Amino acid sequence: EDQVTQSPEALRLQEGESSSLNCSYTVSGLRGLFWYRQDPGKGPEFLFTLYSAGEEKEKERLKATLTKKESFLHITAPKPEDSATYLCAVQDGSQFGTSYGKLTFGQGTILTVHP
Amino acid sequence: ETGVTQTPRHLVMGMTNKKSLKCEQHLGHNAMYWYKQSAKKPLELMFVYSLEERVENNSVPSRFSPECPNSSHLFLHLHTLQPEDSALYLCASSQDRGTGLTDTQYFGPGTRLTVL
Numbered sequence: 001e002d003q004v005t006q007s008p009e010a011l012r013l014q015e016g017e018s019s020s021l022n023c024s025y026t027v028s029g030l031r032g033l034f035w036y037r038q039d040p041g042k043g044p045e046f047l048f049t050l051y052s053a054g055e056e057k058e059k060e061r062l063k064a065t066l067t068k069k070e071s072f073l074h075i076t077a078p079k080p081e082d083s084a085t086y087l088c089a090v091q092d093g094s095q096f097g098t099s100y101g102k103l104t105f106g107q108g109t110i111l112t113v114h115p
Numbered sequence: 116e117t118g119v120t121q122t123p124r125h126l127v128m129g130m131t132n133k134k135s136l137k138c139e140q141h142l143g144h145n146a147m148y149w150y151k152q153s154a155k156k157p158l159e160l161m162f163v164y165s166l167e168e169r170v171e172n173n174s175v176p177s178r179f180s181p182e183c184p185n186s187s188h189l190f191l192h193l194h195t196l197q198p199e200d201s202a203l204y205l206c207a208s209s210q211d212r213g214t215g216l217t218d219t220q221y222f223g224p225g226t227r228l229t230v231l
Binding site: 032034036041042043044045046049087089102103104105106107108 | 163
């Protein structure tokens with residue numbers, strides 16, 4: 001069974017204080033790893049998809065990286081508007097035809113950035 | 116309208132009521148999903164429709180009944196719910212490439228459901 005564990009559960013940063021969020025996963029055959037941002041009371045907003053170990057993607061102050069066992073979301077010089085819950089999810093490519101589009105989500109990391 | 120929209124945004128219902136949640140996607144996708152998000156728990160996949168055919172039913176109680184009349188619209192019909200069904204219900208859509216795997220899923224804003 002696919003598993004996704006995110007750490008820490010909650011992270012408080014001062015504005016400008018860089019840090020990283022971790023997503024550890026267990027999957028038979030990784031088809032894709034997805035990062036989403038979710039603001040309170042809203043739906044998840046897509047950030048990145050990573051497909052293979054060594055891949056990196058960047059968007060503004062965020063950079064996502066992927067290894068064979070985990071992914072990191074690096075936040076450089078965060079601002080208060082980066083405060084949100086960050087969700088990681090994996091799609092298992094080995095379950096071809098039996099887990100149609102199924103994403104397994106982690107429980108999320110709640111990020112709070114203080115001014 | 117753009118992206119994925121959901122109505123209503125908030126719903127309060129009694130255990131004997133019947134209500135429906137509506138989702139519409141404006142992205143030209145052919146797969147749609149219902150997820151349940153409860154406090155302190157990961158998102159749980161409930162149903163998947165691809166090309167208007169239900170392809171996954173993730174052991175969801177029969178008091179939840181999905182309907183997908185076309186590739187742009189998805190409904191979740193609710194009846195005789197329990198208080199533990201209170202949660203944020205999220206709709207998502209993606210493009211199914213016909214291989215059993217799909218592209219990135221895009222989510223709507225959700226319906227906050229409270230069952231009294």
